[in-house]
Amino acid sequence: MIRGEDLTVAYYADIHVLQDVTVEAAEGLITCVIGPNGAGKSTLVKTLFGYLSPNKGSVYLEDSDITALAGQERMRLGIGYVDQMHSVFPEMSVDENLELGAWTFRRDSARVAEAKEAVYVQYPGLDKQRETAAGSLSGGQQRMLDMARILMPDPSVLLIDEPSAGLAPKIAKEVYSDIIRLKDQGKTILLVDQNLNQAVRISDYLYVMEFGRVSNHGPSVDLGDDLREIVSSWLAVT
Ligand SMILES: Nc1ncnc2c1ncn2[C@@H]1O[C@H](COP(=O)(O)OP(=O)(O)OP(=O)(O)O)[C@@H](O)[C@H]1O
Ligand SMILES: [Mg+2]
Numbered sequence: 001m002i003r004g005e006d007l008t009v010a011y012y013a014d015i016h017v018l019q020d021v022t023v024e025a026a027e028g029l030i031t032c033v034i035g036p037n038g039a040g041k042s043t044l045v046k047t048l049f050g051y052l053s054p055n056k057g058s059v060y061l062e063d064s065d066i067t068a069l070a071g072q073e074r075m076r077l078g079i080g081y082v083d084q085m086h087s088v089f090p091e092m093s094v095d096e097n098l099e100l101g102a103w104t105f106r107r108d109s110a111r112v113a114e115a116k117e118a119v120y121v122q123y124p125g126l127d128k129q130r131e132t133a134a135g136s137l138s139g140g141q142q143r144m145l146d147m148a149r150i151l152m153p154d155p156s157v158l159l160i161d162e163p164s165a166g167l168a169p170k171i172a173k174e175v176y177s178d179i180i181r182l183k184d185q186g187k188t189i190l191l192v193d194q195n196l197n198q199a200v201r202i203s204d205y206l207y208v209m210e211f212g213r214v215s216n217h218g219p220s221v222d223l224g225d226d227l228r229e230i231v232s233s234w235l236a237v238t
């Protein structure tokens with residue numbers, strides 16, 4: 001379980017991009033955060049991972065307060081973060097990209113090798129292209145490599161920001177299947193998504209963020225009907 005409690009975050013002075021945001025991703029479930037552009041979704045995920053420090057509020061992993069820990073330390077505790085921006089290193093091979101995912105235990109070469117093989121079993125498409133430069137993979141394969149790299153330390157909690165952004169629908173579907181597969185492995189997943197149909201379909205619990213606040217939340221099956229109204233309000237023109 002990862003929990004952000006009463007998080008208030010500003011990039012500049014006291015202009016709060018997040019205001020008293022509380023979210024919890026329960027163990028073994030997919031929790032999805034949705035909301036219009038600029039609502040603060042990525043800011044929330046970065047704060048949960050430790051790339052941003054909250055002005056107020058706390059982040060908990062199970063019962064431990066991890067607010068003061070840096071991203072690297074959170075990684076060691078089993079949290080993985082998949083950035084909204086594609087973050088493969090294009091000139092490095094698939095294999096080298098995976099090694100970067102093992103940075104926190106890079107001196108343990110046996111563990112690095114073992115982690116790589118475990119990840120290649122899960123991503124056979126990458127296994128066939130170990131020596132290929134990441135930049136020459138297709139967009140979908142690069143997203144898979146992003147996921148595979150984050151899985152190298154075998155995290156128990158995954159924070160995934162807009163995994164299907166910019167991908168063709170067919171490829172996006174594969175990404176969602178992959179996320180469901182990770183849930184079935186018992187991972188705790190916090191997903192940020194603008195693809196509302198998929199977000200409702202694959203998540204167990206939904207948070208709606210608007211203007212830096214949580215405006216609604218509940219089990220995805222219960223929220224379904226209200227969502228039509230919520231989403232239409234994002235598009236409303238006066
Ligand atoms: N580094 C930054 N410095 C200053 N303001 C920022 C920075 N990053 C984001 N913001 C602002 O904070 C607000 C929330 O941004 P954030 O990226 O968290 O939203 P989002 O919900 O992830 O949006 P999107 O759906 O477009 O990814 C926006 O108004 C944005 O312009
Ligand atoms: Mg974002």
